[in-house]
Amino acid sequence: MRFAIVTRDELWESGGLREERLSYGEAIARDGAIAATDALDSELLRAVDGAISLTRPFATLRATLTPLRRGEGLRIVVSARRAGDSIITEAVVVVSAMELSVVTSPGHLEADLEWIRSIAAERPALSIDDHRNLPIVWRHGSGAVLLHEAAGHPAEHRKERVEWPGWLTVTDEPPFDTDDTGRPARAVDLLGGGEPSAKRRASFRDVPLTRLSNVVVRQSGAPFDLPSHRIDVLLVGGGAYDPLTDAVTIRVVASDLIEGERSQRLAPFTITESRPSIARAVRGAGGEPQRYPGVICSTEGQEIAVGSHAPLLLTRF
Amino acid sequence: MREVYRKRGSVVRYDHGTFIHVSEAGQAVEEDGLFRCEPWRDADRLPEIDDAALREVVRNVRSSVSVTIERLVATDGLADHELGERTWRETSRRVHLSLVNGRHRVLLDEGSFDVREIERLAGLFGRIGKERDAPPRIRLAPRVMAAITPMVAGVAPPNVTIEQAAGGLDGKGLPIEHASAPPWPNWYRPSYRVRPHRAPLNMTVRCSVTAVDASLPQGVALLAPPRGLEMRLLCVDGTAVFPATLRLARIDAISTAVAWFPVETGVWAGEAEVA
Numbered sequence: 108m109r110f111a112i113v114t115r116d117e118l119w120e121s122g123g124l125r126e127e128r129l130s131y132g133e134a135i136a137r138d139g140a141i142a143a144t145d146a147l148d149s150e151l152l153r154a155v156d157g158a159i160s161l162t163r164p165f166a167t168l169r170a171t172l173t174p175l176r177r178g179e180g181l182r183i184v185v186s187a188r189r190a191g192d193s194i195i196t197e198a199v200v201v202v203s204a205m206e207l208s209v210v211t212s213p214g215h216l217e218a219d220l221e222w223i224r225s226i227a228a229e230r231p232a233l234s235i236d237d238h239r240n241l242p243i244v245w246r247h248g249s250g251a252v253l254l255h256e257a258a259g260h261p262a263e264h265r266k267e268r269v270e271w272p273g274w275l276t277v278t279d280e281p282p283f284d285t286d287d288t289g290r291p292a293r294a295v296d297l298l299g300g301g302e303p304s305a306k307r308r309a310s311f312r313d314v315p316l317t318r319l320s321n322v323v324v325r326q327s328g329a330p331f332d333l334p335s336h337r338i339d340v341l342l343v344g345g346g347a348y349d350p351l352t353d354a355v356t357i358r359v360v361a362s363d364l365i366e367g368e369r370s371q372r373l374a375p376f377t378i379t380e381s382r383p384s385i386a387r388a389v390r391g392a393g394g395e396p397q398r399y400p401g402v403i404c405s406t407e408g409q410e411i412a413v414g415s416h417a418p419l420l421l422t423r424f
Numbered sequence: 425m426r427e428v429y430r431k432r433g434s435v436v437r438y439d440h441g442t443f444i445h446v447s448e449a450g451q452a453v454e455e456d457g458l459f460r461c462e463p464w465r466d467a468d469r470l471p472e473i474d475d476a477a478l479r480e481v482v483r484n485v486r487s488s489v490s491v492t493i494e495r496l497v498a499t500d501g502l503a504d505h506e507l508g509e510r511t512w513r514e515t516s517r518r519v520h521l522s523l524v525n526g527r528h529r530v531l532l533d534e535g536s537f538d539v540r541e542i543e544r545l546a547g548l549f550g551r552i553g554k555e556r557d558a559p560p561r562i563r564l565a566p567r568v569m570a571a572i573t574p575m576v577a578g579v580a581p582p583n584v585t586i587e588q589a590a591g592g593l594d595g596k597g598l599p600i601e602h603a604s605a606p607p608w609p610n611w612y613r614p615s616y617r618v619r620p621h622r623a624p625l626n627m628t629v630r631c632s633v634t635a636v637d638a639s640l641p642q643g644v645a646l647l648a649p650p651r652g653l654e655m656r657l658l659c660v661d662g663t664a665v666f667p668a669t670l671r672l673a674r675i676d677a678i679s680t681a682v683a684w685f686p687v688e689t690g691v692w693a694g695e696a697e698v699a
Contacts (some may be wrong), residue, residue, distance in 0.1 A: 145448035
């Protein structure tokens with residue numbers, strides 16, 4: 108099986124273009140081994156260059172780069188990959204403002220840049236000692252990151268099931284038909300004992316691994332009563348799952364303490380809980396899944412983008 | 425100023441049960457603050473690495489370790505570098521091993537294919553007993569010191585210095601000089617795809633006292649990445665092997681550095697006596 112990939116990435120800061128990379132290569136699997144070289148697949152290069160120069164989102168993107176402010180940056184990564192007969196093109200933009208960042212796509216860039224600017228503009232007013240003292244409402248689809256860690260990674264490791272609320276579903280829904288080994292990719296129920304169907308790799312140098320592609324959290328008939336005294340999570344800076352201890356860690360980098368009509372920005376804090384504890388803490392949800400800007404997921408040193416969608420989610424630890 | 429760097433590399437890696445041979449060449453250009461890199465299309469290729477040594481080390485580790493291997497990644501590589509008129513060759517061998525026993529995990533990194541220490545430590549790890557308090561005074565093995573050296577850098581007490589040890593070549597092919605404070609004179613460039621930056625290489629921690637009390641219990645390996653100066657240790661005291669959490673408060677002695685470890689930009693480490 109032959110896998111080929113071409114990637115261009117650019118780093119823009121307020122002073123203009125700072126870094127520009129082109130990378131390409133192929134990996135051929137044979138007899139349990141992989142031979143990888145930087146051979147060029149010209150069709151993929153044309154696909155990448157076409158995506159950068161011709162598509163409207165990128166034309167818009169490049170036109171809006173100059174107004175970047177001090178402390179802001181954009182990393183644009185466009186790749187085209189071939190596995191078997193299938194070609195997949197992907198565009199990811201990592202937007203950073205001050206010390207915050209989100210992963211987005213060209214189509215959502217301007218809205219997400221404004222969103223992260225608005226979050227970065229408000230400095231933390233206070234800290235919390237213990238996240239367990241208050242209910243947490245995961246806004247803007249950020250609950251998908253919690254379940255990426257608490258349901259997605261355990262599924263990759265084929266961990267035993269834990270009991271989640273019956274109204275909750277978490278699925279991995281690859282936005283492509285063929286994975287990086289040329290096999291069909293399909294949606295999988297992550298709470299039902301399923302393992303993500305897609306094997307993915309960050310580059311031609313990497314071994315394909317079973318990875319998440321696009322986490323979608325849904326609710327059907329969930330209870331939801333918005334507490335007047337709560338924490339509203341706006342942005343998650345990172346997360347981790349340890350298959351040995353079954354512990355999930357989430358770094359919340361932007362959140363508000365809500366007390367009735369009063370809202371105060373909280374300093375970043377970390378949630379570390381066992382997976383069963385998180386399953387028990389999920390108390391309610393409301394509405395349709397919202398797009399969270401996304402996640403750059405790092406496993407075994409391979410960084411890949413994973414889509415994230417979740418409804419408003421309520422937890423109480 | 426325009427600087428052109430070129431690299432040709434050949435690596436064989438064992439990763440998740442697969443042997444992967446990688447051959448590539450690339451070039452990076454820095455000019456007026458802009459960094460650009462791309463594959464070097466016309467480069468002559470380096471010969472493919474014979475994977476016999478890698479296969480042997482994988483076989484040895486797998487056959488000699490009785491606890492669960494969570495992760496085994498090993499690489500054998502060769503690279504030729506060019507920067508202007510300067511050319512140099514680099515070879516590298518690495519073994520990264522994550523072992524699991526019950527609820528414990530030990531992480532071992534070696535900068536060579538000599539895995540006798542891995543075998544010894546895996547044997548000790550297989551005998552791990554119940555949690556104990558960290559001994560009030562303890563020796564830290566060189567591999568533990570290597571892992572915490574970057575953390576010590578910002579909080580070193582007056583009797584301890586962090587230095588860059590001389591030896592080898594940096595990411596621009598320049599000799600790595602002895603240095604004891606920023607600005608660091610040398611350049612770190614782990615790949616042609618990464619913009620080089622000044623950093624301490626061959627870091628080492630030195631102490632005014634070098635005699636370490638050999639009768640003390642020893643922390644032989646880390647059970648988790650260190651969190652600041654707090655670390656989970658695999659400890660040995662006589663015949664007892666146990667996990668303990670140490671909050672490093674004092675460094676009383678560090679022996680002469682005896683081994684190099686592939687931690688961050690590279691660390692030379694000796695054994696330490698700490699409390």
